[in-house]
Amino acid sequence: MTGHIVRRGAAAGLGVLWCWAVARLVYAPDAGVLEGAVAAGGWGLSVLPVHCVPKGDAEGALQAGRWRRAWNTGRGGGRAAGR
Structure with a gap:
């Protein structure tokens, strides 16, 4: 049960981090390489065929x-x- 909670917490935390990076890229004029790397990495992981x-x-x-x-x-x- 603890592993399930940890996985869900990690997924939620990484999701929030990705949303923060995308929001900074869209709304902040001073967004940089860090935000771009987090956003691109999150998108890349979402299209990774891990269930095949x-x-x-x-x-x-x-x-x-x-x-x-x-x-x-x-x-x-x-x-x-x-x-």
């Missing part, structure tokens, strides 16, 4: 060609062909 896994390792992964077989079954005289 190989399809074969994914829980509930579908077999290759599953949709093609289902589509062809419907055309080939199965129950859907009579409609």
Whole structure:
């Protein structure tokens, strides 16, 4: 439970830091390299595909060609062909 709280706190703190940097870039005429680096780094982390896994390792992964077989079954005289 403690790890969960720490992760949420760290995410919230880093989110606030990123918002501060973006606000300084937009509104402060003296914003500099630090604010730009924090804003660019936060944006870069947001597009990082950290949740990607190989399809074969994914829980509930579908077999290759599953949709093609289902589509062809419907055309080939199965129950859907009579409609």
